Amino acid sequence: MSSKLRKLKQQAYEAGKKRDWSGAMSAYAEILEFDKNNPSLLNEYGDVCLKAGDTGKAVRQFLAAASKYKTTGLLNNAQAVYKKVLRHDPDNLNANWFLAEVRASQGLMVEGEQHALRFLAAAEQVSGEIKDIFLKRCHELFELFPESEAVLEQLAGIFRVWDLPLDSARTNLLRACQLYRNGDVDTARSNVDDLL
Numbered sequence: 001m002s003s004k005l006r007k008l009k010q011q012a013y014e015a016g017k018k019r020d021w022s023g024a025m026s027a028y029a030e031i032l033e034f035d036k037n038n039p040s041l042l043n044e045y046g047d048v049c050l051k052a053g054d055t056g057k058a059v060r061q062f063l064a065a066a067s068k069y070k071t072t073g074l075l076n077n078a079q080a081v082y083k084k085v086l087r088h089d090p091d092n093l094n095a096n097w098f099l100a101e102v103r104a105s106q107g108l109m110v111e112g113e114q115h116a117l118r119f120l121a122a123a124e125q126v127s128g129e130i131k132d133i134f135l136k137r138c139h140e141l142f143e144l145f146p147e148s149e150a151v152l153e154q155l156a157g158i159f160r161v162w163d164l165p166l167d168s169a170r171t172n173l174l175r176a177c178q179l180y181r182n183g184d185v186d187t188a189r190s191n192v193d194d195l196l
Contacts, residue, residue, distance in 0.1 A: 005034050012048075016048065021053075037068060039069045039074075039077070042062075042065035046062040046065065046084075059085055066094075066098070078098065082094075086099075093134070097119050099112070100119055100144070116151050117154060120158065122134075123161075142155055156172050176188045
């Protein structure tokens, strides 16, 4: 089996040298049958798909690679691949979610907030099974960005539109607390009175 794998890798290399991207894609597809859990190969396959002009397939391979890097604890590699995804699919929910989460955990709140806002902007397109996952992540964003007025404003709107009054009230109460801390006591009190 390893000689077959070496032969396929050589075939992919030769096809790439000749700029035969469809041939390289075929070789990578066969290689991945032997080693489908290798994130480096998935990432390389994605690069070949890009060169062949198949951006959708490339993004799928990059997402699979990033997920495997994340699972194995190689977060820097996962971040790099998710950033690559966003160059070709700027509104990708998974990439924006992961980068919001990991940047917040690293204390890089401004960059994390940007990804969180891109993630939340997709709320109108979310439905079905994805809605439950999206909502779970909204609750996590509430915990990750409790100081971000922009994130809290988006969350309050989502919770209101999706008819989640308790979550909406909780978010607006936190926003009122921020107003109070920032010295806008009257507005904070008025907002709390409205909530009550």
